[in-house]
Amino acid sequence: DGGITQSPKYLFRKEGQNVTLSCEQNLNHDAMYWYRQDPGQGLRLIYYSQIVNDFQKGDIAEGYSVSREKKESFPLTVTSAQKNPTAFYLCASRRGSTNEKLFFGSGTQLSVL
Amino acid sequence: KNEVEQSPQNLTAQEGEFITINCSYSVGISALHWLQQHPGGGIVSLFMLSSGKKKHGRLIATINIQEKHSSLHITASHPRDSAVYICAVMKGAQKLVFGQGTRLTINP
Numbered sequence: 001d002g003g004i005t006q007s008p009k010y011l012f013r014k015e016g017q018n019v020t021l022s023c024e025q026n027l028n029h030d031a032m033y034w035y036r037q038d039p040g041q042g043l044r045l046i047y048y049s050q051i052v053n054d055f056q057k058g059d060i061a062e063g064y065s066v067s068r069e070k071k072e073s074f075p076l077t078v079t080s081a082q083k084n085p086t087a088f089y090l091c092a093s094r095r096g097s098t099n100e101k102l103f104f105g106s107g108t109q110l111s112v113l
Numbered sequence: 114k115n116e117v118e119q120s121p122q123n124l125t126a127q128e129g130e131f132i133t134i135n136c137s138y139s140v141g142i143s144a145l146h147w148l149q150q151h152p153g154g155g156i157v158s159l160f161m162l163s164s165g166k167k168k169h170g171r172l173i174a175t176i177n178i179q180e181k182h183s184s185l186h187i188t189a190s191h192p193r194d195s196a197v198y199i200c201a202v203m204k205g206a207q208k209l210v211f212g213q214g215t216r217l218t219i220n221p
Contacts, residue, residue, distance in 0.1 A: 031207070042117065042199070042211035050207065088154055102146065102209070104156035 006105035023091030030096035119212035136200030
């Protein structure tokens with residue numbers, strides 16, 4: 001079945017540590033996105049990529065980094081520079097046109113030890 | 114003020130009731146999305162609208178571009194409809210702006 005797979009479902013980060021969240025899709029979608037969700041707030045865009053080897057900062061990119069070396073994969077690294085990383089992270093993808101539905105992964109809950 | 118406002122924030126109803134969730138936005142948009150988030154956290158796209166009305170099963174979504182307003186209706190609500198419903202608007206080519214969500218609980 002086609003879809004988006006995020007892993008792990010739960011992740012714990014120690015002080016000063018970088019951690020990487022995985023996002024893989026087999027939908028042949030061009031565009032991929034990373035969002036952060038905090039309790040009581042709407043999703044906020046961290047990074048997005050419209051094509052392989054290209055990505056753009058979203059509204060809250062500080063403390064995060066991404067890569068898009070393959071069409072299927074868009075990993076997100078939460079660096080030690082992100083001082084408040086505890087949140088629910090969602091990856092999404094779509095075909096590329098503005099009038100296409102978004103498909104979401106099941107999310108990763110990141111917590112700080 | 115948020116660019117996308119949803120109401121109500123929380124809604125509890127009895128099984129079988131007709132449900133309406135509202136979304137107002139203050140910016141020009143190219144499309145509006147209704148999303149459903151279940152307790153596990155995963156999000157499913159329900160509708161994408163740029164005008165008029167769409168129906169899928171017991172769900173109906175409408176949008177009024179002039180009034181910058183959209184509604185999501187659920188007919189004959191069921192406990193499995195309990196979820197957070199999120200409105201999101203597309204500004205430009207890639208920027209989605211999300212509402213804070215409406216938590217819906219349907220009691221048997």
